[in-house]
Every structure is written in C-alpha cells, then in structure tokens.
Amino acid sequence: MQEYSSIDNLLFVVFGFLLILWPYSSTAGVDSAEVRAKFEEEYNRPIKEPLSIRILRSTIGPEEWWKYRRIADLGPAVIPHIIEKMEAGDFFITLSLQMITKKFFEKEEYKSFGCRDSRDEAKLYIYWWREGRKQTPQRFKKLYTEWQSLRKEGETEKAKEKYQWIIDMGIIVLPYLIEKISEGDTALIPAVSELTDGEVKEDATPEECVRWWKENKERWYIPIEGDPGEEEIKKDDK
Known part of the structure; x- marks a missing residue:
C-alpha cells in the first residue's frame, strides 16, 4: 500500500477529527434526479489550489478533502453515482464512499484481493458494492456468533477484535445491530454509537436505539434485499 509522510498523516488525523464534528446531512427522501444534480454539482466544483502544489503531495489536500466530504454529506443515495465515477477511473472519490459507508476491509480481505495501491483498493470497494455487500447478512451472523x-x-482480546470487525462492516449492518439490541444485546449499543458518530449515545437504552432507527433509518440505510431494514421501510411506506 502507499506510504505517507508525517505531514500527510497529520492531515489525516485533522481531517478525521473534522469528519466527526462535521454535521451529517443527506439526500434522504429527495428525488433521484435532484440527487444526481446535487452530486454532479459537488463533484464538478473546481479546486482552486494550483496543480503545481497539489502534485507535490502523496495524498489529497485540504480543499480536495472538503470536496469529498461535501459529496459524502449527500448520504447513501449518491453511492451509485460514486461507484460510477470509480469505475470510470476516479479512485480518489473512494474517500467519499468510505465516509458514507464507514466500511473498512480487514488485512485478509486486502490480501485475498491482491491490493497493492489506492487503485486496487477502489476496485475492492467496487466489488463490495456490486457483489460483496450481498453477503452482509451471512458475514454479520458469522462474526456475531464468533x-x-x-x-x-x-x-x-479476541472478542474485542471480532467486535471491531463487526463495526468495520460499516453502516450497512445497522439494521442487524438494532435487531440484536431490540432482542436485548445491549453490548452492541457502543457499536451503533460509533457508526452513527455519536447520534446514538453509548448509554442509550434499547428502546432509544430502536426509536432512533425508525426516525433516522432513511439517512443511514444501505439496502440489501431481504434484510430487516428493508422490510421495516416497506412497512412504513404502506
């Protein structure tokens, strides 16, 4: 994988902190054509920083970071458009996808996919979106049982590692976490809190978690056919 300088690493720390503080908004409930228009507007927003400065970095600069942050703020509805750009060769926008989904791969997954650089990582995310996410129910069940x-x-220690793997699956597992919490497994509430950037408090009750999900799921939900979140949304739409 690509190596980063100490300055680049510092930028990632600062940007990561801003990511937590930056208010989350989305295009939930917005017409698909409007979603596309908003996405293209942010995607095509020009970068004012001179190219001569940008090319000196091994990572993106502050202005570019905020561009990808604004795209991420549009929420899960823009993921298909992000994937299109990635498939067309823009692997930098993978950052927006990571910000939205909070999906991170384990070392074994990188290794099995043969990832060597950012381009390969983008391909791994594309594969996850097109194929891998279909296995979310099975993978969650396996990790949860383990x-x-x-x-x-x-x-x-091994349990902590497995717990982190569940979190690293990203916001796509929120319906499954909420389902388990509603059944009484309160140990999963901190995972929901982390994935929602603290919208759900670590000391929330199961009832508060379920209520939060019912009120906010459209902003966080990533569909998988047949999952509990999809069924709930269908019920609410009737």
Whole structure:
C-alpha cells in the first residue's frame, strides 16, 4: 500500500477529527434526479489550489478533502453515482464512499484481493458494492456468533477484535445491530454509537436505539434485499 509522510498523516488525523464534528446531512427522501444534480454539482466544483502544489503531495489536500466530504454529506443515495465515477477511473472519490459507508476491509480481505495501491483498493470497494455487500447478512451472523463464543470463553482480546470487525462492516449492518439490541444485546449499543458518530449515545437504552432507527433509518440505510431494514421501510411506506 502507499506510504505517507508525517505531514500527510497529520492531515489525516485533522481531517478525521473534522469528519466527526462535521454535521451529517443527506439526500434522504429527495428525488433521484435532484440527487444526481446535487452530486454532479459537488463533484464538478473546481479546486482552486494550483496543480503545481497539489502534485507535490502523496495524498489529497485540504480543499480536495472538503470536496469529498461535501459529496459524502449527500448520504447513501449518491453511492451509485460514486461507484460510477470509480469505475470510470476516479479512485480518489473512494474517500467519499468510505465516509458514507464507514466500511473498512480487514488485512485478509486486502490480501485475498491482491491490493497493492489506492487503485486496487477502489476496485475492492467496487466489488463490495456490486457483489460483496450481498453477503452482509451471512458475514454479520458469522462474526456475531464468533464474537459471542469468544466472550463466553473469556477470550477478551479476541472478542474485542471480532467486535471491531463487526463495526468495520460499516453502516450497512445497522439494521442487524438494532435487531440484536431490540432482542436485548445491549453490548452492541457502543457499536451503533460509533457508526452513527455519536447520534446514538453509548448509554442509550434499547428502546432509544430502536426509536432512533425508525426516525433516522432513511439517512443511514444501505439496502440489501431481504434484510430487516428493508422490510421495516416497506412497512412504513404502506
């Protein structure tokens, strides 16, 4: 993978902090044509910083970061448009996809896909969107079962690692987390809190989590055919 300088790493830390503080908004409930128009407007917004300065960096600069942040603020509805740009060769916009989905891959996944650089990483995200996310229910069930077993066996560190893997699946697992929480597994509430940037508090009750999801799911929901979130939305639309 690409190596970064200390300055680049500092920029990532600063931008990561801003990512947490930046208010989340989305295009939930907005007409698809309007979503596309908003996306293209942000995507084509010119970068004022001179190219002569930008090419000296091994990573994106502040102005570019905010461009991708604004795209991410449009929410899950713009993911198909982001994927189109990635498939057309723009691998930098992968950052917007990461910001929206909060999906991060494990080392084994990078290795199995043969990732060597940012372009390969973009291809991995494209594969996840086109094919991999279909396996979300099965993967969540597997990780959740393994996490529970490790906790019962007293394997604290391994359980923590598995818990993080669940979080790294991104906001796509929110319906499954909420479902388990509604069944009484309150240990998953911190995971929901992390994925929602603190919108759901770590000390929230199961009832508060379920209520939050019902009120906000359109801003966070990434569809997978047959998952609990999709069924809830269909019920609400009737």
